[in-house]
Amino acid sequence: MLWEALGSAMLGLFLSLAALHRFAHRLPDHRLVLATGPAGALFGAFVAHTALGSGHVLPVLVGAVLIGAALLSLLLKPATRRLRRSTSATA
Incomplete structure (x- = not known):
């Protein structure tokens, strides 16, 4: 179980670093992102x-990555796009 915990924390850290690299403009402070990845x-x-119980290391690590990615996705801000109002919507 110790190796599962260490492996999942490392995977979460790599996941948060990848998210910071890819979505830096849409994420909050980098310290929050770097803490959320391993915690998730x-x-x-x-x-x-x-x-699953003990003895299922690979599925446990897959579950760790999935939940860590889900928590990191909650930190994403919406993409900034300008929405134009149509003239028929105001009438």
Whole structure:
């Protein structure tokens, strides 16, 4: 279980670094992102380990990455696009 925790924390850190590299303009402060990735991955590993039991290292790490990515996606701000109002919508 120790290796699952360390592996999931490392995967969460790599996931948050990749998110910062790709979506830096749409994410809040980098310290929050770097803390959310490993925390989400550790929570995901805990949930997957609880559901699957011991001896399933790869599925636990996949669950850690999925939940870590889901938590990081909640930090994303919407893309900035200008929405034009049509003239028929104001009439």
